[in-house]
Amino acid sequence: MKRGAALALLAVLLAGCGSGAKDGAGGPVEVVWWHGQVENQAKVIDKLAEDYNRANPGVRIVPAVGTTNVDDMLQKVQAALAGGKAPDIAYMYGSWMPHLAKSRQVYDLTATVKDPAFGWEDFWPSERAVAEVDGKIVGVPAVVDNLAVIYNKKLFDAAGVPYPQPGWTWDDFRAAAARLTRDGVYGTAYPVTGSEDTVWRFWPMLWQQGGRILSEDGKKAAFGTPQAAGALDLWGGMARQDKSVYLDQNGEKFLPLFQSGKIGMIIAGPWALLDIIDHKISYGVQVLPGYAGNHETVAGPDNWVVFDNGGERAKAAAAFLAWLTKPEQDARWTLGLGNLPIRKATTALPAYKKFTEDFPDVGVFTRNLANAEQTRPAVQAYPEVSEKVGDAIANVLVGGTPAAEALAGAAREADRILEKQR
Structure with a gap:
């Protein structure tokens, strides 16, 4: 974490x-x-x-x-x-x-x-x-x-974008990011290191749609679904079509860019607030966007x-x-x-x-801790599985690989890993 x-x-x-x-x-x-x-x-x-x-x-x-x-x-x-x-x-x-x-x-x-x-x-x-x-x-x-959205009020005001509300959706998030993207400012950011920092930002979108990371018995990957692909394709569209996502390939730049007023929204945790306050950013915090009223997060x-x-x-x-x-x-x-x-x-x-x-x-x-209803799988193989998913996310956002193809490949690799550790 x-x-x-x-x-x-x-x-x-x-x-x-x-x-x-x-x-x-x-x-x-x-x-x-x-x-x-x-x-x-x-x-x-x-x-x-x-x-x-x-x-x-x-x-x-x-x-x-x-x-x-x-x-x-x-x-x-x-x-x-x-x-x-x-x-x-x-x-x-x-x-x-x-x-x-x-x-x-x-x-x-x-x-x-x-x-x-x-x-x-x-x-x-x-x-x-x-x-x-x-x-x-x-x-x-x-x-x-846990993860929530931290946003720059000054950038929202300058772009005429309403502040995020508790019931917002991922489509609302994408639309806000697109409107915030102008004059050298990105609407949002995503760390694409392929590490757990990349992966745990994706799991809430899976859970919010009723999905699972692994099968109930922990023996098979369960994330290679059309719903999961649709969620990842949303980010892919933001990155390639809207150009509204700053893709941070070492994971260390997006927070300083937010602190300097170059990114409108970040998905982060409470650890980010101290430096944001030190930089005198007028900010707000809102729960993650959701699907059909589900705003699950990851703790x-x-x-x-x-x-x-x-x-x-x-x-x-x-x-x-x-x-x-x-x-x-x-x-x-x-x-x-x-x-x-x-x-x-x-x-x-x-x-x-x-x-x-x-x-x-x-x-x-x-309060968002109440939205942390699920945990990452308690299996020894999880770090290796996460690595495969992280690579898939990076391939979609940076390389343009279709999400369904990338997640299907990661699921096959995950099944092999899980098979070895039984």
């Missing part, structure tokens, strides 16, 4: 991490916490650990930092596990949960979250769904986001995962996460870093009211 600078993940340097922690022998139980914050954000982490340690003298939470590349985190953890120096808690992408669930070294958090005091039902369904694999709770939510929950370094340490880590995810701490951790609350109860706190004042229209993203 896509993350801004506030969510750049930092893993611990392997030297001196796992082996130095105690398991209750002659001192407090040490819990090594791999997180993803730097500078002011790291201070939030350090203060949370400090407060917990003060209230729980039998435990010492040890925040730690190291690498800044979130994409390497799974590999780093695997190396640490192999070397006997794994952290007790690590921030992990939600898409990694199916892989992690198969590891015997991942601590089962099912009993922790099922305790009524934990408040598991207070987390949004998309968060809970990603955390659970085959009945096992692999992690607890650390961050949640990108990431998790805290506990690794079993011994009974006392694992239990202490789970207890810390139960504390960390309470509404009061959630307000400090998520809202303090400009992210959405991971719990519904957090929205009732004064801190959330201030959050919505500091980030205008961020409440649209929070």
Whole structure:
């Protein structure tokens, strides 16, 4: 899932991490916490650990930092596990949960979250769904986001285009993008890197029409449908006929172009708001366009995962996460870093009211979590399947391949991948 600078993940340097922690022998139980914050954000982490340690003298939470590349985190953890120096808690992408669930070294958090005091039902369904694999709770939510449309009010006003309304359609979106495209301004943008950043923007259009990514048993691709092709052809027509889409082939240019007033609308998440506010853009946020009144979106929950370094340490880590995810701490951790609350109860706190004042229209993203009704498949093969779909989308938007042909080819490749991993 896509993350801004506030969510750049930092893993611990392997030297001196796992082996130095105690398991209750002659001192407090040490819990090594791999997180993803730097500078002011790291201070939030350090203060949370400090407060917990003060209230729980039998435990010492040890925040730690190291690498800044979130994409390497799974590999780093695997190396640490192999070397006997794994952290007790690590921030992990939600898409990694199916892989992690198969590891015997991942601590089962099912009993922790099922305790009524934990408040598991207070987390949004998309968060809970990603955390659970085959009945096992692999992690607890650390961050949640979703996709909506962020638009530049000044550009809409200049083009005489009405602001997007909650019931708008994809045809409305295309028409608005066409009218916004003029004088060096693109109506919208699409990252065509072929990565998950490309793919997860497409799945809501499939779901909104009643489609699925994989068959119900997870053994076959289900995205090669006429409805999915029609959705992708809409983007292809915008790119080739309307010339209203900026095709970002490295995925790093469309946000700065929006911030500089060169793009009218972007499909993005709440992580984009901080930089937009810094650039003093007059913006609004609206839910995704829909089909027949369905405005489903896709959420990108990431998790805290506990690794079993011994009974006392694992239990202490789970207890810390139960504390960390309470509404009061959630307000400090998520809202303090400009992210959405991971719990519904957090929205009732004064801190959330201030959050919505500091980030205008961020409440649209929070409410949009109710539109995140489905999750990406919890199968190990998903990253490889996603890669094939990402290539298909890029071939349609950049290369002009007919959508039906591109998706059919991706579906055949996906079936082969899924067959191998049965």
